[in-house]
Amino acid sequence: MELLVSALLLAAAAADGPRVRVKTAEATVVGTLLAQDDDRLVVGTEDAGRIAVPRLAITSLEESHGRHSRGSRVLKGAGIGLATGAALGLIIGFGSGDDTCRPGEYCLLLFDAGDKATMGAAGLGVIGGAVGALAGLALPRDRWERVDAPRLRLSVAPVPRGAAAVLSVSF
Numbered sequence: 001m002e003l004l005v006s007a008l009l010l011a012a013a014a015a016d017g018p019r020v021r022v023k024t025a026e027a028t029v030v031g032t033l034l035a036q037d038d039d040r041l042v043v044g045t046e047d048a049g050r051i052a053v054p055r056l057a058i059t060s061l062e063e064s065h066g067r068h069s070r071g072s073r074v075l076k077g078a079g080i081g082l083a084t085g086a087a088l089g090l091i092i093g094f095g096s097g098d099d100t101c102r103p104g105e106y107c108l109l110l111f112d113a114g115d116k117a118t119m120g121a122a123g124l125g126v127i128g129g130a131v132g133a134l135a136g137l138a139l140p141r142d143r144w145e146r147v148d149a150p151r152l153r154l155s156v157a158p159v160p161r162g163a164a165a166v167l168s169v170s171f
Contacts, residue, residue: 019064021144024057062144074136081132086125093117 017033022043031045040052068076093116101107111119157164 019142020147021060021062021064021142022053022058023060023062024053025059026057029053061147063147064142065145066143067141068139068143070137073139073141074133077136077139078129078133081135082125082129084132085128086121088128089120089122089124090117092124093120 020031020033020041020043022029022041029043029045029051031043031051033041034044034050035042038055040054041058043051043053045051094113096113096116098112099107099110099116101110
């Protein structure tokens with residue numbers, strides 16, 4: 001875990017580094033990567049300022065690959081809610097069958113299963129869309145991608161007059 005450095009982090013020495021989520025056993029820190037050295041990452045957060053996270057304490061490191069806008073989250077939620085509500089309305093409408101009027105009863109409105117399915121799909125679709133739009137506000141804003149620790153391999157081989165060590169890093 002010593003070398004939790006990828007090309008992303010190497011290029012992040014500038015003040016405007018990537019947005020990162022650093023997890024340790026005790027806490028999760030979300031903010032902008034401000035600096036790094038062999039021992040720690042410095043993350044700037046909106047509420048706590050600059051936080052230094054020891055590299056050895058890091059259990060997971062993720063980079064944000066953009067944020068979903070509020071509008072896209074609301075539209076996604078509304079679309080899922082609309083589709084779910086409409087499907088439920090169709091099932092209920094068709095499942096209830098055709099209305100019938102028994103002899104001697106006064107029946108004002110009679111609907112066949114297709115009409116009830118259409119009305120159910122429209123009504124529950126609108127309700128589902130509204131509920132889904134509200135739920136869309138709760139969808140995650142960031143798209144996180146894990147930054148894997150590079151794999152280290154140390155090879156030692158005998159050579160004339162001693163031994164040679166080769167350290168290789170693969171990403």
